[in-house]
Amino acid sequence: MTPVFPGIRIDAAELRLVRLPLLTPFVISTGTMTEKLFPLLTLRAEGLEGYAEGVMDTLPDYLEETLPAALPFLRQAILPQIIGKRFESPAQLGPILAPWRGHRMAKAMVEMAFWDLWAKALDLPLSAALGGVRDAVEVGVSLGIADIPTTLERVRVALDGGYRRIKLKIKRGHDIALLAAVRAEFPGAKLTVDANTDYRLGD
DSSP: OOOOOOOEEOOEEEEEEEEEEEEEEEEETTEEEEEEEEEEEEEEETTEEEEEEOOOBSSTTSSSOBHHHHHHIIIIIIHHHHTTOEESSGGGGHHHHTTSOSOHHHHHHHHHHHHHHHHHHTTOOHHHHTTOOOSOOOOEEEEOOOOHHHHHHHHHHHHHTTOSEEEEEOBTTBSHHHHHHHHHHOTTOOEEEEOTTOOOTTO
């Protein structure tokens, strides 16, 4: 007889802000990033830990969600509802998260940390718990705005490193010549571009 999984009881949660300096400045049409500030959630249960990273920023310049709103929402509204409770599966988080409007990224942090925790409790790789059938996936990389020679070198390094798709950040006046040079140098590369809302209808 197959034993019934008893679920896991969430004993504690830790929410931290992590500040990571970037190896090189990341330039897009709206500005330059030199560091990444993000929330990191740890859920603890029965000697195990599940982790999740948030993607909201300090100001709503990219997403409508922000760190100043997400952190108290998690600390005051969501985490107190799950600490000390037992869950048999990630699906049981749904009724706790559903009543709250918006805050999709903050809710996703809780779900992701629990998925990580739940997979560890089942002694499964997270990919297997999610139904995955491979042990690796193809990934792409996003490259910030730079001059053409620098961009060509960055594309070369990325492709040599195994990235299968290159996303180039562009802006008005820094687009056609750049793309033509990259395409000429790397005719087989999968390319996408992202101007971060710099273009208008007239463009």
